[in-house]
Amino acid sequence: MPVQMPDINLVAMLPEIVLSLLGLVLMLMSAQGDENRGGRISMLAMIGLVVAALITVGGKDATGFGSHFINDAFARSMKLLMYLSTGLVLFMSADYMKKHRIDGGEYQVLTLMALLGGMLMASAGDFLMLYLGLELMSLSIYVLAAIQRDELRSNEAGLKYFVLGSMASGFLLYGISLIYGLTGTTAYSGVAAALDPAHGGHMGTALILGVVMVMAGMSFKIAAAPFHMWAPDVYEGAPTSVTAFMAVLPKVAAFAGIFRVLLIAFPSLHSQWIPLVQLLAVFSMGVGAFAAIAQTNIKRMLAYSSIGHVGYILLGLAANSAAGLQSVVTYLAIYIFTSVGAFAIILLLNAGGIGDETEDYKGLAHKRPLLAFLMALFMFSMAGIPPLAGFIAKLYIFLAALQAGMLGIAIVGVLFSAVGAFYYLRIVKFMYFDAAKETETFGMAVGVPMRAILTVTGVIILVWGVFPESLLKWTATSVKAFAM
Amino acid sequence: MVTDLLFYLFSAITVMAAVGVVTSRNQVHSVLFLILAFFNTAALFILLQAELLAALLVIVYMGAVAVLFLFVVMMLDVSFEELRKGMIQHLPLGVFVGAVILAELVVILSGIHAPHAPAAAATIPNAQLIGQVMFTQYLLPFEVASFILLVALIGAVVLTHRRRKVVKRQIISEQLARTREQSVALVKVASGQGAQQ
CATH class of the missing domain: 1.10.287 (Helix Hairpins)
Structure with a gap:
């Protein structure tokens, strides 16, 4: 039997190759060098991200390695969002990492490996690649969560995430094996062809069980309710810079994966998965709105808030239309900037010795008006109050849901959004209308990277809130790959 | 016919071994049950004529992974009795959930007619x-x-690799850099009085 090589298309996956090689080089660099090697490694990692982003922008549609790797406009957009989240988080956490002695180099290497896994998920054209990308990303983040080895809470967060994540992977694999057993292939296009009703390809309930299992596994990764139990504990226990990373990268990557699975592998089963996604959306919005109210720790609060955001994003996915997909990518882009901005403020206050309790934010506006204003901006944006970007994000989600005829769920979503505004506004109230403790001066210095991050995120949230056209144009082209 | 019988035999032992992993009191027994489960799974692979996978399972999982587990279990000082305290209270709920999932799976999967016959030899x-x-x-x-x-x-x-303050480590360069003056003191001891600092 002659050996048939696959179409090895290295050009299509050039960004992945650049980042994986960079990761290996940085790992060697981290093995030796002085105390300050962390700064150099972070710098190189960020240069690598810029290079990868430039290559990605200039990339052309292509597939490689059979159906395993797809480079299309959607993959490129999602990858750009991932570079953005990784780069911003790395940039803003330099001081934090140095202070907590976790900047030895392994941190940055693991961050790059998590990014690589996420990129592979966004480009996967096959369940096998989806799973491998997911594992690469998750495994790196499990270690990152536990990287503060002398902190009991960090260890607990890492272990909890690892054990529950492994179980979710089990669900995902069980679903994939059912799908493989019934269709005889793991390629998305092959599964879609096997299920095409035009060729009599309906596989009955067992296949739906496979879809449900796959969705359960993926829902765990995006922390959609009722698979969200791990999120608050892990967000709270992990080092804050890792929490910021966890709040953005895995969500973008997992949503990219879910998109391709549902829209390319299972388009003919949409009557089955839409109710499923709707259910996840309503649960997540509800948990995000009500459970966050009782939180006194800001990292836990943001964990529940991110569960709520996932609910809105799922609502856009449930619309199963071009407008819905566009609204999802728009929401993700805006969510990244808002979330990174909010975590930047938390990191900054951490550096000044201020804790993670929401009460600790009392009186911030009197001492540091600009910081309080920015935090208020991020909170208002998360609550979806015009004229900020968060409003645009929610607006398009609800428009898409209405167009798809989901009036009831859209109304529920708006109500949950109003409930959720309560706890965002409570932070603003603490900052502006409560007096600080006598001893609290909020006297921390704001370094150049932090200034840059806060300026960029703040300006973008303001600008996209008023002039969203450029963002909408970009998101519209990025979802064109799915002909709907 | 014989293959069918063997299949049921091996699967029954696998399931029983898996139950043993979870229920046995002694964690070393758990690992041994795990090895039994791996071995019977390998036998199932042989029935499917996947002899390479069977060999890999025996070599990698039984030879390496399970032995590693055994080491970890023996070296870790974890009181599994402590961990297992809530087991009796949670057992009814666990059994109920497990039974529901099992029933659903049986109902759903029994309706399958395998569209792809196993590959011919x-x-x-x-x-x-x-x-x-x-x-x-x-x-x-x-x-x-x-x-x-x-x-x-x-x-x-x-x-796992970290610098802990309580651990005394050997720093060879410092040892070599020690001079005679730093480490040796010559004291004249008068008899009957003992040495003094």
Whole structure:
């Protein structure tokens, strides 16, 4: 039997190759060098991200390695969002990492490996690649969560995430094996062809069980309710810079994966998965709105808030239309900037010795008006109050849901959004209308990277809130790959 | 006919061994049950004529992974009795959930008519077949899997290798840099009085 090589298309996956090689080089660099090697490694990692982003922008549609790797406009957009989240988080956490002695180099290497896994998920054209990308990303983040080895809470967060994540992977694999057993292939296009009703390809309930299992596994990764139990504990226990990373990268990557699975592998089963996604959306919005109210720790609060955001994003996915997909990518882009901005403020206050309790934010506006204003901006944006970007994000989600005829769920979503505004506004109230403790001066210095991050995120949230056209144009082209 | 009988025999032992892993009081017994489960799964692979996978399961899982587990279990000082305290209270709920899932799976999966009959006895040996696709059709997944192993390696080192203050370590350069003056003091001791600092 002659050996048939696959179409090895290295050009299509050039960004992945650049980042994986960079990761290996940085790992060697981290093995030796002085105390300050962390700064150099972070710098190189960020240069690598810029290079990868430039290559990605200039990339052309292509597939490689059979159906395993797809480079299309959607993959490129999602990858750009991932570079953005990784780069911003790395940039803003330099001081934090140095202070907590976790900047030895392994941190940055693991961050790059998590990014690589996420990129592979966004480009996967096959369940096998989806799973491998997911594992690469998750495994790196499990270690990152536990990287503060002398902190009991960090260890607990890492272990909890690892054990529950492994179980979710089990669900995902069980679903994939059912799908493989019934269709005889793991390629998305092959599964879609096997299920095409035009060729009599309906596989009955067992296949739906496979879809449900796959969705359960993926829902765990995006922390959609009722698979969200791990999120608050892990967000709270992990080092804050890792929490910021966890709040953005895995969500973008997992949503990219879910998109391709549902829209390319299972388009003919949409009557089955839409109710499923709707259910996840309503649960997540509800948990995000009500459970966050009782939180006194800001990292836990943001964990529940991110569960709520996932609910809105799922609502856009449930619309199963071009407008819905566009609204999802728009929401993700805006969510990244808002979330990174909010975590930047938390990191900054951490550096000044201020804790993670929401009460600790009392009186911030009197001492540091600009910081309080920015935090208020991020909170208002998360609550979806015009004229900020968060409003645009929610607006398009609800428009898409209405167009798809989901009036009831859209109304529920708006109500949950109003409930959720309560706890965002409570932070603003603490900052502006409560007096600080006598001893609290909020006297921390704001370094150049932090200034840059806060300026960029703040300006973008303001600008996209008023002039969203450029963002909408970009998101519209990025979802064109799915002909709907 | 014989194959069917063997299949039921091996699967029954696998399931019983799996139950044993979870229920046995002594954790070393758990690991031994795990090895039994692996071995019977390997036998099931043989029934499917996947002799390479069976061999890999025996070598990698029984030979390496299970022995590693055994070491970990023996070296860790974890009171599993403590962990198991809530078991009786949670047992009814656990059994209920498990039973519901099992019933659903049985109902759903019993309706399947396997659309793809198991591959007929191949003329090419199983190892050769896997080798042919692993480095061609599955080249990219293979490479990504190697990255996952690398991350696991980095993770294991990151999480275990650290400088602890309580540990006294040997610093050879400092030892060599010690001079005679720093470490030796010559004292004249008068008899009957003892040495004084």
